[in-house]
Amino acid sequence: MKRAWLLLVGLAFCVTASAPTFSQNQSRFYLTLAAEQGHRQAMFSLALNYQQHQHISTARHWLQQALYAGHPQALNYLISWFPQHEKQWLRQAAAYGHPDGLVFHWLENSTPPEQVSLSPLQLRQLSPLGRSLLAHYSFQYDAPAHLPHWRALAPSQPRWRERIQGDEVLRRTQQPCHFNLRLYTQSKQPQQLLSWLAKLDTFFASRGYRLCASKQVLDPSVNCSPQTSRAYCQLTMKRTQPVSVVVTEQGDANTRNGVVYINQHTHWRVLLHELGHALGLADEYPMSQDLAQSFCAGQYNFYARNIMVAEPRLYSQQSVHDLSQQVPWQQDLTTAIAQPVRIQAGEYFRLGSNEPQHVGLFPASTCAQTPAQAWKPFAQQTFMEYHHAQFIPDLYLQWMAEAMALRE
DSSP: OHHHHHHHHHHHHHHTTTSOOOOTTSOHHHHHHHHHTTOHHHHHHHHHHHHHTTOHHHHHHHHHHHHHTTOTTHHHHHHHHOGGGHHHHHHHHHHTTOHHHHHHHHHHTTOOGGGOOOOHHHHHHOOHHHHHHHHHHHHHTTOOTTSOOHHHHOOSSHHHHHHHHHHHHHHSOSSSOSEEEEEEESSSSOTTHHHHHHHHHHHHHHTTOOEEEEEEEOOTTSOBOOBTTBOOBOOOOOOOSSEEEEEESSSBOEEETTEEEEETTSOHHHHHHHHHHHTTOOOSSOOOHHHHHHHTTTOSSOOOSSOEEOOOSEEOHHHHHHHHTTOTTGGGOOSOSEEEEEETTEEEEEEOOSOTTSSSOEEESTTTTSSOOEEESOSSOOTTTOTTOSOOOHHHHHHHHHHHHHOO
């Protein structure tokens, strides 16, 4: 009798086999029978049925079987139910040709773009997770032509919106621009590059300036290795318009002959600090002894708009007048650069302003390694003393923009 009943069930199933329908609320016996015959929707529904009744291990088994059979939703459910094993599910999905898994495999194994492809059908089958993975892959390899551009795949997240803003800077027409950068990169798409550009763009726009940039990948034969811990690439670079910024994989940021060398992992404010150097601003923190001895003695080939070196001695009124004519920011002074000191019957002056909210003459640490005394226009700590400092004077940006306009 039991055998006859099973035959009837099987016959009923065969009659509807041309278009079987399955849901998690159907008989578990019926779903199991269909799943064992290879119906992936039955496997998926059976997994949901077991999960609904808290039979987690059995649910996981049938969900994996549905994944192996190519069910389009199985991978997402496995990741949702067991997120701690996400990479495991993606690897298994790759073995069975699931588009999400394939993209994860490319990312995990750094598969070069020329070895990968997705058909139009596979592109349509990508889940939101798969699209996000493909966005990361396309971004990492700087948008290979045979894959969708990463901008078309980017999730709606702050990091991706920032990257799109940075990419807009690279797409921007070159004129008119107050600040113009030509970026040379070791890797096709340094992780921080677009973030730097987005943040710089936002900052400059808030102060009334326009930023433009272009990008070029360095030839692999170019030797880029730190020199005395400082980032450097062996290139023949000139002080040009736009400012050349060489983005390296190692070494500390520095500027040489108007060319910026900067580690791709550093903060965008370090790039702003180095742009200050490239455009005429000197360090306001203590220079290294070798550099300070040359710079503070006037033997260094660099005219600094923000630093003046003068002996910290007593001056006559005429000497103060003469000295004021040598201050690089003389036209912008808004307070006295020296204070009177009466000695017996005579009046002398000691350098230094006493109104910290004005543009004047204030001690700087630039020449601390030498007997000389450096002076700067502002009492506050600026970004040329500490790159994270929030005080970025309008006057400094004005000088930088003027220097940018004068570059050949």
